[in-house]
Amino acid sequence: MAPSLEEPTQVDLSAPLKNAPKLVAPEPEHCPGPESEQAGTADNCAGCPNQKLCASAPKGPDPDIPLITQRLSSVRHKILVLSGKGGVGKSTFSSLLSQAFAHNPNLTVGLMDTDICGPSIPKMMGVEEETIHVSGEGWEPVWVQDNLGVMSVQFMLPDRDAAVIWRGAKKNGLIKKFLMEVRWGETDVLVVDTPPGTSDEHLSVNSFLKSSGVDGAVLVSTPQEVSLLDVRKEIDFCRKAGIRILGLVENMSGFVCPGCKHESQIFRASTGGGRKLAKDEGIPFLGAVPLDPRIGQACDYGESFLDAFPDSPACAAIKGVVRRVGVEMGLEGDVLGED
Amino acid sequence: MPLENINNIVLVLSGKGGVGKSSITTQLALTLSLQGHSVGVLDIDLTGPSIPRFFGIEESKVRQAPGGWIPVPVHDRQTLSHSTANTNGTHSENGAEKEGGREIGPLSCMSLGFILANRKDAVIWRGPKKTAMVRQFLTDVLWPQLDYLLIDTPPGTSDEHISLLETLLKHTSPSPSSVAPHLAGAVVVTTPQAISVSDVKKELNFCKKTGVRVLGVVENMAGYVCPNCSECTHVFSKGGGKAMAEEFGVPFLGSVPLDPLFVVLVEEGTRPVYPKGTVIGGKTLAEREEIVEEGSKEGILVDKYRDCSLATLFDDIVRNLVEDIRSRDLGA
Numbered sequence: 001m002a003p004s005l006e007e008p009t010q011v012d013l014s015a016p017l018k019n020a021p022k023l024v025a026p027e028p029e030h031c032p033g034p035e036s037e038q039a040g041t042a043d044n045c046a047g048c049p050n051q052k053l054c055a056s057a058p059k060g061p062d063p064d065i066p067l068i069t070q071r072l073s074s075v076r077h078k079i080l081v082l083s084g085k086g087g088v089g090k091s092t093f094s095s096l097l098s099q100a101f102a103h104n105p106n107l108t109v110g111l112m113d114t115d116i117c118g119p120s121i122p123k124m125m126g127v128e129e130e131t132i133h134v135s136g137e138g139w140e141p142v143w144v145q146d147n148l149g150v151m152s153v154q155f156m157l158p159d160r161d162a163a164v165i166w167r168g169a170k171k172n173g174l175i176k177k178f179l180m181e182v183r184w185g186e187t188d189v190l191v192v193d194t195p196p197g198t199s200d201e202h203l204s205v206n207s208f209l210k211s212s213g214v215d216g217a218v219l220v221s222t223p224q225e226v227s228l229l230d231v232r233k234e235i236d237f238c239r240k241a242g243i244r245i246l247g248l249v250e251n252m253s254g255f256v257c258p259g260c261k262h263e264s265q266i267f268r269a270s271t272g273g274g275r276k277l278a279k280d281e282g283i284p285f286l287g288a289v290p291l292d293p294r295i296g297q298a299c300d301y302g303e304s305f306l307d308a309f310p311d312s313p314a315c316a317a318i319k320g321v322v323r324r325v326g327v328e329m330g331l332e333g334d335v336l337g338e339d
Numbered sequence: 340m341p342l343e344n345i346n347n348i349v350l351v352l353s354g355k356g357g358v359g360k361s362s363i364t365t366q367l368a369l370t371l372s373l374q375g376h377s378v379g380v381l382d383i384d385l386t387g388p389s390i391p392r393f394f395g396i397e398e399s400k401v402r403q404a405p406g407g408w409i410p411v412p413v414h415d416r417q418t419l420s421h422s423t424a425n426t427n428g429t430h431s432e433n434g435a436e437k438e439g440g441r442e443i444g445p446l447s448c449m450s451l452g453f454i455l456a457n458r459k460d461a462v463i464w465r466g467p468k469k470t471a472m473v474r475q476f477l478t479d480v481l482w483p484q485l486d487y488l489l490i491d492t493p494p495g496t497s498d499e500h501i502s503l504l505e506t507l508l509k510h511t512s513p514s515p516s517s518v519a520p521h522l523a524g525a526v527v528v529t530t531p532q533a534i535s536v537s538d539v540k541k542e543l544n545f546c547k548k549t550g551v552r553v554l555g556v557v558e559n560m561a562g563y564v565c566p567n568c569s570e571c572t573h574v575f576s577k578g579g580g581k582a583m584a585e586e587f588g589v590p591f592l593g594s595v596p597l598d599p600l601f602v603v604l605v606e607e608g609t610r611p612v613y614p615k616g617t618v619i620g621g622k623t624l625a626e627r628e629e630i631v632e633e634g635s636k637e638g639i640l641v642d643k644y645r646d647c648s649l650a651t652l653f654d655d656i657v658r659n660l661v662e663d664i665r666s667r668d669l670g671a
Binding site: 026027028029030031033084085086087088091116117118120123124160161162163164165166167168169171195196197198199200202203222224225226227229230232233234235236237240241255257258259260262264265266267268270271291293296297299300 | 355358494548572576597
C-alpha cells in the first residue's frame, strides 16, 4: 500500500500530563503518548500491547509536577533559549546571557543544559571536569562563581567522549529528574539551554515547567534563510505550546576582518535576516551580535568573553541584547548592575 | 524489497548542529553527479529539514505512486557544455568529460519538507512518531537506479539515528554483494573549534558502537577569506578536525573554507563570480573563457556549482571517497 501523504498529526500540547506507566512494548507510531490523558483509550490504542497498562494507570496530573513546581518555587525567573537550527549559538548565547546576568552581584543565576546528546555548556563555562555532588536534599549544581551555578548531563557521564545513544522517552526521564532533584535554592534567573529542534526535550521542558511559570523564550538565529526557516518552525512551536517569545537574537551577523577592518557578510541575509523575520512575526528583535572569532576561542577555553574583551563591539552588542531581555522580562533597573 | 535499486549508502553525520551537514551533503551530491554517478539524497532531519532549500526545490511536493513515494527530481542525466566550466580545468581529463561536454548523473531528493503543507509549520513529534517516519522513508521511497544514496541526518545520537541504523543494518550488507545494498559508511562533519569537536567525538563513538565504518572526517568552516584584503581568518579556530581524525585513526578528507558565494548560490541561485586571480587551496582559479554577466541566475544548480571555488575541493574529496569505496568492493 502506498504511504499516506496526509499531514501527520501533531502532539496535543495543552493536554495535562499524568505519570507514564512502564511500557511492555515500544510505543506505536500514532501513540497519543503514555503520559497523555487519552493513554489507553484513544482510537489508536486499539491493539497496542501497552493498552491495558496505559488505561489502568492512574489518571490525573503527573504527581511529580507539583514536586517540580515546589522545587523551582525559589527560582524567580525562567528563560528558555531556543532555536530550530543547530549551531547558531544557543549554548554560546546561553552562557553569555548567564555570565552577563551574574555580573550583577545582586543576582543569583542558574544555567541548565538540556542538550543530552551534545552538551556544550560545561566546556564553555570551563567546568568540564566537574561531577555532581549529591546530598540528602538533592543534587548540587556546579558553581562557576559565587552567584552562577551550572547543571548539565555532562557532569554525570563517566567518559566525556562517550555517545549518549538514547531515545526520547529516556531523555524525558532525565530532564524530569534534573528538574526534580537539582537544588537551585534562592535563584533570580534560571537560563535553560535546549537542543535544536522541536521534539521530546522541548515538549518535556515545556510541560514540566508550565505550572511553575516560564517568563518566556529567547530565539537565536543566524542571518541566512536556511537558518530562519527552522526558526520559523520554532516560533510556531512556541505559539502552539503557549510559550511567550521574549524576542529574537541574530547571531553571527556580519564579520569584521581583523586585518583590514572591512565588514563582510559571511552568512548573507538574503531574505532580510532576523530583523525582518521578527517584524513579520510581530516579535521583539533583541539585537544583532557580530561574528567575532574571539567569542569562539573564549568558549573553547571556558573563559568569559565579556570579561576578557569588555571593549569589543561584540561585547557591547551582547550587553545590549541582555538589557533588552531584562526589559522584556520586566526586571527592575539595569540587569547588568552597571549603573 | 526496499532500497533494492541502490548500490552504496553513505551517511552524513555530526554530533553538533549547524556545522554544515546539509551543506556538505549537498556538495557531495552535486560533485558525485558531476562525476557521472546517479545520486539520491534522503533528508531525515524531521524537525528542521534543510535539503529542499539547499537544492532550491522548496516548492516541490512528493508524488505518490502505487507502492510508495516518488522522490523529487533535481536534474536528469544530461550533458553540460564545456564553456562555463572553469574551476575544474585541472581535472577535466579524468572526470566523466566527453567530447562536447560533461555527462552528469541524475539527482533526486526526499525530505519531510516536501510533505508539509506550510514551510512555517513546526513538526512537533515525540520519538515513536519520528521512528515510524524514518522507517517509512527508508522502506517506502521508490528510488530510481542509484549509484549512491546520501543520507543527511539531524544533529545528535537519538531517535532518528537509532531508527536509521536499526533499519539499515537489517536491510543492507556491510560488504558489497549483489543481494543487498551496501552500507558504505559515514562521512562525519565538524567545524574546527573545540566545542564542536567534543560533540563530534561522541558521533565517532556512536559509529564505533554501531559498527558503521567512518569513511572520513570533513572539517567545514575552516577559515574565511576576507573579500576585501584576501586575508584568511580562522573564524572558528583551526586544525580541530584533523587532530580529531588522527586521534580516532580515521581518514581526514579535507578542510572546507567558508565561501560566502556558496551561501549566495544556495540562497539566491546566483552564479559565483570571483575576482581575478583568486587562490583556492593553492590553485589559482582558471580564467573564465566566456565572460558571464555578474550575478547571473541562469542555468541549473549543478552547472552553477561548477563555478564555485569549493567545487575543486569537493572534486578531490569525492574522488578519494569513491576510490575508497570501490577498493573495498574489489577487496571483498
